[in-house]
Amino acid sequence: xxxxxxxxxxxxxxxxxxxxxxxxxxxxxALKKFARLQHDHDCLFCIVDLHAIxxxxxxxxxxxxxxxxxxxFLAAGVDPDKASVYAQSAVPAHAELAWYFNCVARMxxxxxxxxxxxxxxxxxxxxxxxxxxxxxxxxxxxxxxxATHVPVGEDQKQHLELSRDIAAKFNRDFGEPADEPNFFPxxxxxxxxxxxxxxxLRDGNKKMSKSDPSDASRINLTDDAEKIAxxxxxAKTDSGHVxxxxxxxxxxxxxxxLVGIYAALADMTDAAVLAQHAGSQFGPFKAALADVAxxxxxxxxxxxxxxxxxxxxxxxxxxxxxDTARNISEPIMAxxxxxxxxxxx
Numbered sequence: 001x002x003x004x005x006x007x008x009x010x011x012x013x014x015x016x017x018x019x020x021x022x023x024x025x026x027x028x029x030a031l032k033k034f035a036r037l038q039h040d041h042d043c044l045f046c047i048v049d050l051h052a053i054x055x056x057x058x059x060x061x062x063x064x065x066x067x068x069x070x071x072x073f074l075a076a077g078v079d080p081d082k083a084s085v086y087a088q089s090a091v092p093a094h095a096e097l098a099w100y101f102n103c104v105a106r107m108x109x110x111x112x113x114x115x116x117x118x119x120x121x122x123x124x125x126x127x128x129x130x131x132x133x134x135x136x137x138x139x140x141x142x143x144x145x146x147a148t149h150v151p152v153g154e155d156q157k158q159h160l161e162l163s164r165d166i167a168a169k170f171n172r173d174f175g176e177p178a179d180e181p182n183f184f185p186x187x188x189x190x191x192x193x194x195x196x197x198x199x200x201l202r203d204g205n206k207k208m209s210k211s212d213p214s215d216a217s218r219i220n221l222t223d224d225a226e227k228i229a230x231x232x233x234x235a236k237t238d239s240g241h242v243x244x245x246x247x248x249x250x251x252x253x254x255x256x257x258l259v260g261i262y263a264a265l266a267d268m269t270d271a272a273v274l275a276q277h278a279g280s281q282f283g284p285f286k287a288a289l290a291d292v293a294x295x296x297x298x299x300x301x302x303x304x305x306x307x308x309x310x311x312x313x314x315x316x317x318x319x320x321x322x323d324t325a326r327n328i329s330e331p332i333m334a335x336x337x338x339x340x341x342x343x344x345x
Contacts, residue, residue: 005181005182006148006182006184006185006186007182008146008148008185009042009146009148010041010042010148010149011041011042011043011044011145011146011147011148011149012037012041012042012043012044012147012148012149012150012151012190013043013044013045013046013141013142013145013147013149013150013187014030014034014043014044014045014046014150014151015045015046015047015048015051015088015138015141016030016045016046016047016048016069016073017047017048017049017051017052017069018047018048018049018052018062018065018066018068018069019052019055019057019065019210019211020210020211021068021210021220021221021222022068022069022072022210022220022221023208023210023218023219023220023221024198024208024218024219024220024221024261024293024297025197025198025199025207025208025209025218026072026210026221027072027076027221027297027300028198028261028264028265029197029198030151031072031073031076031077031078032076032077033151033190034073034076034078034083034151035076035077035078037083037151037190038078038079038082038083039082041149043078043082043083043084044083044084044086044145044147044325044328045073045078045083045084045085045086046084046086046087046088046091046094046141046325047066047069047070047085047086047087047088047318048088048141049062049066049087049088049089050088050089050094050095050137051088051134051137051138052065053130054128054130054131054134055119055128055131064311066087066318067307067308067311067314067315067318068308070085070087070307070314070317070318071304071307071308071314072221072304073085074303074304074307074314074317075221075300075301075303075304075307076300080317080320080321084321084322084324084325085317085318085321086318086319086321086322086324086325087318087322088141090318090319090322090325090326091144091322091325091326091329092326093140093144093145093325093326093329093330093332093333094137094140094141094144095137095140096140096333097140097143097144097333097336098133098136098137098139098140100140100170100336100340101136101139101140101143101166101170102133102136104166104169104170104173105136105139105162105165105166105169106169109162109165109166110132110133110135110136110162112158113134113135113158113159113162114158115134115135115158115159116131116132116134119131135159135162135163136162136166138159138162138163139159139162139163139166139167142160142163142187143163143166143167143184143185143187144329144332144333145325145328145329145332146184146185146332147185147187148185148187148188149187149188149189149190150163150187150188150189150190151189151190152189152190157189160187160189163187164186164187167184167185167186167187168186170183170184171183171184174339174340174341175339180335180339183335183336183339197260198257198260198261198264199253199254199257199260200212200217200218200257201216201217201218201219201231201232201234201235201236201257202214202216202217202235202236203217203236203254204236204252204253204254204255204256204257205253216231216234218231219231219232219293219297221297221300221301221304222301222304222305222308223297223301224301225294225298228290228293228294228297229290229293229294232258232286232289232290232293233286233287233290235254235258235286236254237254237255237258237282237286238252238254238255240252240255241279241280241281241282242255242259242274242277242278242279242280242281242282242285243274243278244274244275244278244279245271245274246270246271246274248274249270249274255282256270258285258286258289259273259274261289261293262288262289262292265289265292265293265296265297266292266296
């Protein structure tokens, strides 16, 4: 089946785990893009707390971590009147469809997923079954709303391919007898654009990560102006200076990362940043980058802190969005049960 055979509405889905603090990489690679997408697409943005418990979590912190992610979405410009921002556990369709898809997906497909190998390490037998079937739940997350597009980075393309395989097999297994051969769409990727891949401030070869033990490796969205400037001043560089061409960044991952961050924050090309700062020593260049970063991120951080100071309002926003998500998913799940052949209610 070709994806174009699906005749339903276009819809965008994306999820973020409520673990750790969101940082500059999340803002440039995801949140900023989400705020743009909401103007042209029907969007659902989910805080995937069911995924979070596939690894050990502090249950006393999970609800606050969920609010933290919601606050980041809203502070980055996502409008809850235009897009849904909700907790995964508040919408039963995620877990229900995941079970059906567990019965559709093949063991060989899931065994090829690299994330389980990366997270379970050498002690795979001690890992949770949930961690193994994590990609199947991801497929359910997307298809419970018949989402047609998913913003993804390189590290998630394999999981999106699995979602497409599961959707296609469900359509083959259950679609024809019900005369609905294209029931689920085959979701397409929305590939990250410029500035999406932000690397660690301590190692330009590693992606900026909220799980990195070094807080100096990332700029958190809740960092104040002083912290942002200090982290940029201390960011790793080499012993040279700012080159005048892109070729001059070859083999210099730490500097290339800072140039890329500058370009993304200032809405410039890398070449334009180099032209502006060619020949500069790193001290003045980092000072200019710090000014741009503080100017861009200060309003995001301020708004995020205001939301976090009012958890009741965050809960009300997420509850309204969860109602919207349930209203979309419940008719789809009723059709799924009918197509599978369950007795019904």
